[in-house]
Amino acid sequence: MRGNQLILLSIFVLILHACSSGTKMLEKGDYDNAFYTAVKRLKSNPTHAKAKHTLTASYDLAVQNHLRKIEQAKLAITPFKWDEVVYNYEDLNNIGASLESCPSCMNTVGRPRFYDTELNDARYKAAEERYVAANKLMLERNRESAKVAYRYYELADYFIPKYKDVRTKLDEAYYAAAIKVVVYPVQVNSNLYKLSNDYFQSQLDGFMANYETKNFVMFFRPEDAKRQKVQADHLMYLSFDDFVVGQTYVKERVEEIKKENVLVGYTDQKRPVYSTVKARLSIFDKSISSGGLLDMSIIDARTNRPLHQQKMPGTFVWQDSWAAYTGDERALSKEQLAMCRKKEVMPPPPQTLFLEFTKPIYSQTVNAINGFYNRY
Structure with a gap:
């Protein structure tokens, strides 16, 4: 068994060595x-005989093969043949650059030849071929041809x-x-929440302004579309169907607390006195709920x-808790006593609550826009 393992190990080493x-x-x-692997091998081991043999043959x-x-x-009479010529000259130059980076490799096969003049000539011909073809497609005056x-x-x-x-042609084709x-501003019928809504709108504007360029989708504000005389393809309307800010709920929980064997004093002889102490603990839980529903129509x-309609809900709940007690504070735990010493916290202003519940709506809106326009 051990002999078979040694044979298998030897075969594995030979395969690894060859690869x-x-x-x-x-x-x-x-x-x-094969060439690049041999170069890599010779960089780490300049005297590797098998790698030198592989380098000579593969180079x-x-x-x-590229020539x-x-x-x-x-x-060939096929269109865009100069692309292929360019790519092969680039491969030849990359081979040469790799060879130059390995002194032992050049000692083995000599200095490489570079094809810069031929590559530059092929690049001009390839560029002209694509440029002329693109100009012809633009004359067709349809969206699919413009994308190509x-x-x-x-x-x-x-x-x-x-x-x-x-560069100008690229802008025209795009x-x-x-x-x-044309995206109409988010509508909210309340002056109280105007600033918060403006912030939500600015977040959407930022997303649309930085939308992936090659998605072939452009977003415009109505005033910009009018000034630039844009012929709109789609109209997007965003509005809050409904929203509620600051629904307040306060819940009181009462606990009767009793603790036995509590040190309550000492006798005249200075002996400790233990007794049962009691307290009535009232815990107040306050929550302020805000939420809304944004409608997106295209x-x-x-x-x-x-073309598309989607409603996106968002909620935000602000919470606070505090407590009060009557009776003997010694009946309370450290945590309960800390709650009693805590003061009721003032909730955030309505504008902040509005902004908070729009955060999940913003995420949904971005995903909805991406999902719909990815097909274009």
Whole structure:
């Protein structure tokens, strides 16, 4: 049994040794990863013979493989062939940079060749190809084509940063592709809660302003939409169907407390006197409940057709407790006595209570907006 274990261990070590040098990857035709694995191995062990062998074979094969792909792409008649050319030249340069970072590797295969001139030429051709295709899509004047055009302009900007007027084109494509949503302010019919509601509104405004850019959704205030002459796709209305602030409940609990064998004094002979002491404890629990229901409605601006409606509840309960007693305080525990010494706390002002119950409503509203507009 022990002999079999040693054999298995030896096989495992050999496999691990082969994989760590990239030999298995080389045999499977994964030349790039075989090369990078051999480089990593030689950085930690510059004299590793198997890794040197793998490096020599994989480097030549990887370079020839990328050059072959480049020639095939150049001869192809498929659209966006220059993307493939760019990516392969980038891979070749990455191989060269990895080789330069390993002195023992260069001693093995020599200094690498870099393809900067060829890569720059391919980048310009790839950028132009995407740019021209995006311009054609924009002429179709529909949202789906504009979304694709936006992606093409992004690629053009990746290949050659600030290529021609691509940054302006990106803005134009995004605007054409985006759903424009006019969001009407949250309505609350009370001047008392105006400041708290304004804060809730500002939180929503901040969320919408920082909404994920590539979701192709834009939110506008009514006044901004009017000034910018936005043709709205959706109208969003937010209003509190109902809310109550400061519903107060006070509950009293009375406990008759008795404690036996309590030291109550001493005799004339200074002997301790023990007796039973009693107290009547009244515990007051005060809660102030506030809550509301926000309605979110989204309608099609062109057809007036309802697209989505959701109601989001929120509650907040403020609580306080204190106590009072009559009788002998020695009957009370330390905790009970502390409650009796505690004064009734003034509750937060109504504006704060309003703000507190809107916090869970805000979270629900954000999730609802995300959930609905993720499909766009």
